[in-house]
Amino acid sequence: MGNDIFVLVEHTQGAVDDGTHELLGRARGLAEDSGGRTVACLLHAGATGAADGLAADVVLSVEHPSLEHFLPEAYVKTMAALVAEHEPRATLIANTTVGMDVAGGLSARAKLPLVAYCTAIELEGDELVATSQLFGGKLNAEVAVDGPAICSVVAGSFEPATGGSPDVEDVAPGGLDDLATSFLARVEPEASDVDITAEEILVSVGRGIGGEDNIELAQELADALGGVVCASRPVTDGGWLPKTRQVGKSGQKVKPKLYIAIGISGAPEHLEGMGDAELVIAINTDENAPIFDVAHYGTTEDLFDVLPALTEQIEAAVSA
């Protein structure tokens, strides 16, 4: 086992994701503990510039036409080759769409343990100890791995680091000429009727609202407050509200003055989109719902009782 800490660089045609800088922030501390280097793995086609300013000691740059877009297979094979060659102490990968494809694939191919959904990572002698966020954010696991490990990391877990001047080492790609996967198209999201990222007051509904017919209850509250209705993923997946209203990991990141979370459990993927709201008020009958850990105020009263009462009182106050 070597001492280096590897980080997978995620980027869109050279523009590096925020999550990568967060991983590099933690990698630096781990490398100090292990006595190794911080090594950024940059897989790309003509985007060497993405290496500039990364907070790493070394960038391993692998360039190949198959790495122009994210092809899971190409990324996994390349990372498996890099890890086999260099035997890093730990490999940090963001728990994004890209990371979900790469971390598990690398674990299977390199035969290395993986700790998924990490929010904290420490080295204790030969062991790596990580905190993994499980059960929809309701429980954390303290997990130990003896020897080298892969960690997939929840967004926002670490302070980002930037402003390095790493050495760039070119590494020849291998096994990328004969892939079963090919890129067809990139599709941008449809234009929205409202931009929820620009709204100051958001009334957000989750699965607890029970069905499309009940969205009206939230709409009435939003109207009374002069705000807009948005939602968690199950609500947009169910077609109860348009996809453009979705808050979270695969939806929009919002930072309103007021976020009222109604019948939303507060899964990590939802919190990723609204953790920075200025004032969060949560209505959820489950007192153990993780949403109460990020909310400023909460109630376990039934949403079907609170919503009409609140709408009525706000309407009365506004017209007073």
Next chain:
Amino acid sequence: MDIIVPMQQTVDLVEELELNDEGTDVEREYLKFVANEWDEQALEEALLLKEAAGGTVTVVGIEETDVDGTLFSALAKGADRAVKLTGDFETGVSSHERAAILAAWLGDQSYDLVLVGVQSPEDLDGQTGVILANLLDVAHVSVAIGVEPHEGGVKVSQEFGGGIVQELAISGRAVVGIQAARQAPRYVSISRVRQAMQGGGLEESAAPQVEASSGTTVRRLYAPQSTSHAEMLEGDADAVAARILEIVRERGLVKSGS
């Protein structure tokens, strides 16, 4: 197209999650188990694909608590075949072990495509689908929101943050991690599930013996202690509403007489 959908049982997150005596796992003996919601999405996508392009859907589950109900429900929804892999799995199965069992079982099956839930609430050692694909050495795509037949293989829509989607083509076999089916999973009435149960049709075979370990040790499981838990508002709905009004008013977010 012949599609396999592995279905996992997981604890119902709405329940209070009691821990075992060692504090290293949830108390599996007493908790309520349900089908992993993303596996339900994978099943729906598989049924839609079959309806559009023909072929078969086979669901396969490891013998976990209440897996029979999940498999019969899949049959009632339109799956052609349901297989239970029997063995002693009450104490939980890691993703690496699950993937190894499925990979060994798939070795004897004829199939074109595996659709599986993109994750589960307890896949501490990674998502089963991507591990399975790499054990089988076939292509994989995570976070898929649509799968269609395409030039003898499939076209997969893969979702990134902010609603950006990329479309990938895969030739040959593939394992796809489904985030959401094109439409919400279909509903099936209890009476139809009962009918499926009476019709039997659940195949059972012993789960293949595998050597697989996650390499991870859970030292302890615990509810996160937030340093900033919400201040809980007391009283009935009217009292709570009055307090919320006060709070938002103090911040100038409700303007009287406006």
